[in-house]
Amino acid sequence: MDRRDVLCSLGSVATLSVVAGCLGGDGEETPGSADPVEWVPDPNQLSDSLDHYQVFSTAPAAVGERADRLSSSTWEQYQREWLDWTIANPNPADVERFTRGGDPEKGVGFGAVTHDLDGDQLRETLRDEGFEEDGSYEGFDLFVTANGQRARGLDGRRLAVGQHPSGGRTVVEAVVDIGLGNASPYGDRETLTDLLQQLDTEHNFRFRTHPRNDVTIPREGVFAGSVAQGYSLALGEEFTATRAERFVEDATIPTDALESYAQSNDLFDGAQNIELGTGSNVGLLTWTADPTALSLNQLG
Incomplete structure (x- = not known):
């Protein structure tokens, strides 16, 4: 599993795929902290067997504004790494912040994204990709796969992502709790x-x-x-x-x-x-x- 596998199915620099292709939003509301570090759960909040992992965070809109200063090869690699999603096809300006991390050996990953994509379209494509609606949590609409291992949470301009062999929903709930200030982040x-x-x-x-x-x-x-x-x-x-x-x-x-x-x-x-x-x-x-x-x- 590479870095793009944990957040997606949104898809080293190091490699976990958690979010590629899974973004969307409903409007201008962006719940939770504006600090990306405040959306990073402590590893042991995701799994008792985890004590360490690596976290990546990038600002695609800001990078895109400076793309003409980068080499063409690096800019192309960056877009493939952060913006080449299977469900959404965002421009750099559509994604304000993309944070992800986890442990690919254990199949555990999380993601937290701030974006300006259309939430209704996202919900439709999630359903097309096999995600089923699974209620809500702290204002986030939840979607999970049939086997339960991957989950997504949507609230306005915010996307929370989770993957876990025992259930991705618990990872999404942990990300939401961290971002809303209801638990202590990894950075603490x-x-x-x-x-x-x-x-x-x-x-x-x-x-x-x-x-x-x-x-x-x-x-x-x-x-x-x-x-x-x-x-x-x-x-x-x-x-x-x-x-x-x-x-x-x-x-x-x-x-x-x-x-x-x-x-x-x-x-x-x-x-x-x-x-x-x-x-x-x-x-x-x-x-x-x-x-x-x-x-x-x-x-x-």
Whole structure:
């Protein structure tokens, strides 16, 4: 299963397909938080067997406004990654925010999308694709597949998506609860709060927690004592990239290894003005990216 399989059936950068092709809305109402991080459930809220996963979030409308600054190949890859859906065929301007994540090995994934697509058309295409109406939850109309493993929740300009071998509806309900402020998001984890404060979440970003690393492999971005990492790209007159690493409290932040990482990993291809910072158990690399040289992984 790749990244596009968990949110869709809406279809690394890393790979879970949860949402491709499943968006729609009824009007201008957009329930819940405007902060994309506030729509990300803690992994153990989706499954008792999950403790970590990776989250991706992008702003297609904002990227589309700057498409002429990207290489044609990267722009084409971006559209296939984020806008090539089986049910809807959105333009970049139709999708304000697309957040997804999960664990493909366990078949668990979630999604949360803010969009300007037609809700009636979406409901029709969901039915055509085998989704059946299944009541509502906190104002969201729910749709599930016959086997129950995939589900969608629709409320105005908001789409919540869930996939789980034991039932996708529970994942959608968890996403809705998080976004409406009725439960604590993944970002409230102690290992993520300091790290997320260092990222720019206005445009494209990703983050994850993981078991404590015991080794350091700079070229691969692996550092002993690390328990979480994140990346963001802010799209302005300059494109500003940030790579953050969260270390356990008793670890020494490996500045030499971080500098070696910046010199050897292709995430930094084309980087200018790289700066290294530390603080609050976080090692931080920031730089100016060249839009014309960005790969899909660098763009997000």
